[in-house]
Amino acid sequence: MLNKTRLLTPGPTPLPEEVRLAMARDMLHHRKPAFLPVMEDVRAGLKYLFQTSQEVIPLACSGTGAMAAAVTNLFTPGEKLLCVEGGKFGERWGEICEMHGQIPVRLPVEWGRAVDPADVARALDADPSIRGVLVQASETSTGVLHPIGELGRVTAGREALLVADGISAVGISPCPMDAWGVDCLLTGSQKGLMLPPGLAFIACSEKGWAKCAQVRPSNFYFQLQGEHAKIKANQTMFTSPVGLLIGLRESLRLFREFGLERLHAKQWALTMMARAGASAMGLELLAPENFTWGLTSIRMPLGVSASEVAKRASADHGVVLATGQGHMKDRVVRLGHMGHVDFGDVLAGLAALRQAFTGAGGYIGCPDALEQAMDAYGEALRQGPPAN
Numbered sequence: 001m002l003n004k005t006r007l008l009t010p011g012p013t014p015l016p017e018e019v020r021l022a023m024a025r026d027m028l029h030h031r032k033p034a035f036l037p038v039m040e041d042v043r044a045g046l047k048y049l050f051q052t053s054q055e056v057i058p059l060a061c062s063g064t065g066a067m068a069a070a071v072t073n074l075f076t077p078g079e080k081l082l083c084v085e086g087g088k089f090g091e092r093w094g095e096i097c098e099m100h101g102q103i104p105v106r107l108p109v110e111w112g113r114a115v116d117p118a119d120v121a122r123a124l125d126a127d128p129s130i131r132g133v134l135v136q137a138s139e140t141s142t143g144v145l146h147p148i149g150e151l152g153r154v155t156a157g158r159e160a161l162l163v164a165d166g167i168s169a170v171g172i173s174p175c176p177m178d179a180w181g182v183d184c185l186l187t188g189s190q191k192g193l194m195l196p197p198g199l200a201f202i203a204c205s206e207k208g209w210a211k212c213a214q215v216r217p218s219n220f221y222f223q224l225q226g227e228h229a230k231i232k233a234n235q236t237m238f239t240s241p242v243g244l245l246i247g248l249r250e251s252l253r254l255f256r257e258f259g260l261e262r263l264h265a266k267q268w269a270l271t272m273m274a275r276a277g278a279s280a281m282g283l284e285l286l287a288p289e290n291f292t293w294g295l296t297s298i299r300m301p302l303g304v305s306a307s308e309v310a311k312r313a314s315a316d317h318g319v320v321l322a323t324g325q326g327h328m329k330d331r332v333v334r335l336g337h338m339g340h341v342d343f344g345d346v347l348a349g350l351a352a353l354r355q356a357f358t359g360a361g362g363y364i365g366c367p368d369a370l371e372q373a374m375d376a377y378g379e380a381l382r383q384g385p386p387a388n
């Protein structure tokens with residue numbers, strides 16, 4: 001009870017009071033009239049969030065479920081798919097393909113770096129039988145933004161579909177599905193969307209739906225064409241996750257009220273704040289450029305364990321941080337700043353990081369790192385984020 005718990009991880013994230021209260025209301029029946037306006041609002045709000053004229057389909061599963069739904073509904077077993085692998089979630093694309101019979105063609109990218117669109121174009125030209133490019137809009141394991149808009153221009157004139165996992169991008173940094181030519185965009189509920197885990201969302205372009213129509217889905221639960229038909233009647237194929245959808249309606253209302261542009265500007269400022277703070281402490285950032293706007297990956301110097309830092313931040317200050325993933329597990333601390341978080345949360349996160357880092361044996365020479373972080377926040381708000 002000494003400390004307030006602050007969930008500064010790349011999901012789950014803290015929830016606004018409005019969303020929590022909305023989810024506390026009485027249950028509705030998903031096949032009765034009272035539910036229809038909920039779905040009506042959700043559909044409009046999701047189109048705004050995805051920046052698309054297409055329907056966005058909610059699925060009752062975590063984000064990975066939508067990744068699997070994309071692979072099993074857009075591609076037949078035996079088709080080759082280019083998987084951009086610059087982190088743990090990029091690797092997951094390849095694993096999903098292998099399990100369902102698609103053939104992953106892996107494009108390795110150094111962890112902490114973004115893929116070069118020219119490499120993707122070269123790979124597609126080298127093997128015209130590749131039917132899709134599977135990539136993360138934001139690779140959460142490293143904190144890198146891949147250039148989705150540029151990849152959209154690469155796939156636009158080709159047969160391959162562009163499938164983007166936007167789980168830590170949608171509602172955090174710009175990812176306008178239609179303008180960027182994304183054929184399939186998906187996300188989950190527990191990162192930028194200010195909701196509990198348990199929902200995923202997926203939308204397809206005209207080109208994506210045309211491909212989908214040629215594929216017999218290999219999984220009974222995830223049938224995107226069936227869901228597409230249903231959602232136009234404000235329904236889902238199976239029992240709707242009613243409570244979460246009611247919370248979603250509220251979070252989408254907040255997104256529209258605040259506005260995506262202002263939201264992105266806030267996320268950018270928080271990112272600049274976190275990066276300035278960590279850099280002032282003498283810590284190295286894993287992603288030097290093309291960094292995600294919802295988390296900051298900070299390298300620990302030799303001799304300081306990331307798990308030890310995270311343990312101390314939580315025990316002493318109530319700040320829950322994530323460590324690295326894969327081979328970087330104990331080498332990287334990931335400070336999440338996505339969802340319902342603000343200036344005060346990031347300041348608390350940086351303060352806890354500084355204390356925990358010193359406690360874990362690290363040395364920080366700079367006494368005014370937090371002031372520098374605050375200055376960077378103000379400056380970034382004044383300047384605004386870079387153009388897409």
Ligand SMILES: *Cc1c(COP(=O)(O)O)cnc(C)c1O
Nearest residue numbers: 062063064089138140167168188
């Ligand atoms: C969190 C995350 C996932 C996994 O989502 P789950 O909800 O845990 O299934 C996949 N991709 C990215 C980019 C993520 O950030």
